[in-house]
Amino acid sequence: MQTVQFLLAYLPRSTMNLHLLRTATAIAFCVLLGSTVRGESPAANTLDETISQYPLSGVVRSAIGVTRGDTPIPCLLSAESLDANSKKFHILLIGGLDGDLASVRLALQSMASFQKDPTLSRRFTVSCVPCARPDDLGREGIDALSFPPSGNAYNQPDNDVAHYLWRWIGMHAPDLVIDLRGDEGDEWVYPNQPAKLLETIRPHGLKISDRMAKPDSLVSALSRHKPAGTGSIPALQTGSRQAIDLITASLDRPSVSLPHSHAQNEIKRRLARSPLEIAQELSMVYGHQLDSVQYIPALAVIGRMRVGELTDDPQPLRDAIKLGEPYRSERKESLPARSSGSTLSGHLVFSQLARRTGDKRWTRLAKKAADDGFDADGQPKVSMPFHNEMSDAVFMGCAILAEVGALTADAKYFDQCLRHLQFMQTLCLRDDGLYRHSPLNEAAWGRGNGFPALGMALSLSAIPEDTQAHRVFLDSYRDHLQALKQHQDPTGAWHQVIDREESYREFTSTCMITFAIVRGLRRGWLDPQEWAPVVEKSWSAIKSRIGSGGQLVDVCTGTGKQKTVRDYYDRTAILGRDDRGGAMALLVATEIAFWEKN
Incomplete structure (x- = not known):
């Protein structure tokens, strides 16, 4: 650590030395803490070899999660399954829940068999999770997973695979799930209360098992619960090698309607909403308190004010003024002795109130936070305080400086905004254009990249275009977005660790990057x-993860510096209401609404 402190203290900080400092810092930390490069997994290699034996074409390969052995859990997706407007009946095959390689081969064989029959593509499309438990392949007597899984996702060592599978199925929202087993023979196992669709299949030549599925099995749980909060999905379990042929033969008859699953219908409902409709739904839940000046409630209040602008409703602005009044009248301290980067960026609510009202008392409040970038003599500090070496500080420090510079027309704030950006880049910007969350580890945490994207976009909005600061910010902003674009998931989302597709698809980072x-x-x-198609995909991913009443899917909990990639994998992914996620969703929904309106 002393080596790094020496580098930061003594290397010159001019623009021409930024690359040298960044490189030296990265090298020093790699020497001290070791590499985070992913190693080869025997389980992953076995699975890759098995998949390569089957002639599958036109599929998108991705991952649904990661095992405790750091093995990605792959999925093979049909293009139609990623198309929100597709009317085809979507079947999802799942192999490997029993740890039997035979079930993996059966899943792959069934998908390949479907692809060989072009007549079936009229009404059906098939995707596959070939092996849900790659680390358990070949193990004798493995315990069955229990559904719905209990505890937090995705940091329960005993059932985090179940969490990955459960939530991913809910968001993927197929119309029928088939759990393929290596030891079931030609038996078919149904839930105790099969959906109407399954009753349609049963009479047509399928050998029905005498036993029903266990209540905590995947097929029973999918039929009785709402994975990821979307809706129930018909499901059955079998070891039949003719599974796809028999099911499609049963369903592909003129007399049989193919109803979409409740999960699929719910996803379609979510996707059909306009940005303004979503923003109005969110504003009913988020943006109604400012008990302390922190970025989460502040951004939510700003989001509500933006909804008011879009709808010509003055009430959200009145509410924001009322919430801010205790700070404007100095009955409450906006910048207490024990503050943080979140406190600084929380003062953005005051800069926005100043813009909307013209009241200079709001400007003075915002200026209090920006002035923390200068010493008692008015000289700029090396950086804004409270950065804690984390890439979050690109947003926490830069945006308030740029806003105050615009409100006061004082160039020193723009200069300090640029100084702070470059300081954070020496610590956190990787050579590939992504941001490590902190020098403790090379992991490109999702929100640790969302913060720089959001911070640079907000800063650019306030910095005059004819300045050096604007030119540097614009180049950095474009370079960062280009790096991020390479890692957008096929669903449109960005991941909890940006360049690790096996990490979960994280809601807030997707909102922040899309806003930028x-x-x-x-x-x-x-x-x-170039960029409108990127937004089209990411906005669909965001909309699909916003349910009724402000319910959200996979919001990473608050996260400080972590030491390993695994630590980022294991950060709790919140399912339900979340103030941080709601604030970011409000920002991006209103931004898209303004874009469409203009």
């Missing part, structure tokens, strides 16, 4: 032909 892109499209910083 849309702001660039609105302001002319980005080429619409």
